[in-house]
Amino acid sequence: xxxxxxxxxxxxxxxxxxxxxxxxxxxxxxxxxxxxxxxxxxxxxxxxxxxxxxxxxxxxxxxxxxxxxxxxxxxxxxxxxxxxxxxxxxxxxxxxxxxxxxxxxxxxx
Amino acid sequence: xxxxxxxxxxxxxxxxxxxxxxxxxxxxxxxxxxxxxxxxxxxxxxxxxxxxxxxxxxxxxxxxxxxxxxxxxxxxxxxxxxxxxxxxxxxxxxxxxxxxxxxxxxxxxxxxxxxxxxxxxxxxx
Numbered sequence: 001x002x003x004x005x006x007x008x009x010x011x012x013x014x015x016x017x018x019x020x021x022x023x024x025x026x027x028x029x030x031x032x033x034x035x036x037x038x039x040x041x042x043x044x045x046x047x048x049x050x051x052x053x054x055x056x057x058x059x060x061x062x063x064x065x066x067x068x069x070x071x072x073x074x075x076x077x078x079x080x081x082x083x084x085x086x087x088x089x090x091x092x093x094x095x096x097x098x099x100x101x102x103x104x105x106x107x108x109x
Numbered sequence: 110x111x112x113x114x115x116x117x118x119x120x121x122x123x124x125x126x127x128x129x130x131x132x133x134x135x136x137x138x139x140x141x142x143x144x145x146x147x148x149x150x151x152x153x154x155x156x157x158x159x160x161x162x163x164x165x166x167x168x169x170x171x172x173x174x175x176x177x178x179x180x181x182x183x184x185x186x187x188x189x190x191x192x193x194x195x196x197x198x199x200x201x202x203x204x205x206x207x208x209x210x211x212x213x214x215x216x217x218x219x220x221x222x223x224x225x226x227x228x229x230x231x232x233x234x
């Protein structure tokens with residue numbers, strides 16, 4: 001089955017840059033999407049199509065892609081960015097079966 | 110603005126069928142794909158399946174044998190049924206919107222731009 005692997009945790013000081021990777025285990029890679037989830041809340045889309053930012057999402061959130069790895073970058077991290085982050089994609093077979101990454105807890109020190 | 114609201118029993122007995130409904134308010138259910146996603150307590154997200162407003166469906170292969178998703182456009186609702194539940198099906202269940210993209214035909218965009226608040230379903234006797 002298709003898997004997306006993320007680091008379990010990332011710690012960052014306020015104002016610094018947090019980078020969260022998401023690695024796919026198969027080619028070709030489909031577009032990736034990123035969600036932010038705060039405790040007790042539903043996920044919120046923060047990046048779509050690898051690097052596009054929905055309206056209302058701060059510019060400090062950006063996405064990039066290289067090979068089978070995508071990266072969510074949070075520049076100038078703020079305390080409110082502490083949350084779980086999930087990448088998501090579709091499996092490589094084109095059957096529109098969606099898969100979420102394992103999730104990364106971002107802690108703002 | 111468009112809002113999604115999950116509803117249904119919060120407690121289901123093992124071996125029975127879990128049934129949930131998602132009501133779409135403030136907008137039409139038409140021209141979108143609609144998904145169910147779940148999250149066991151303290152764990153990650155799992156996509157269950159989607160339905161197009163026309164009724165076409167697509168399910169997670171790992172759950173396909175137990176899942177049925179249906180739509181009622183007259184009520185602006187879509188529903189989930191998961192049969193033969195066990196404790197492993199205990200989770201927060203979310204409904205979510207996938208904005209379709211249309212050329213000649215319409216296809217899922219592959220992501221979820223709007224989510225309900227989620228509802229916790231516990232499987233226990």
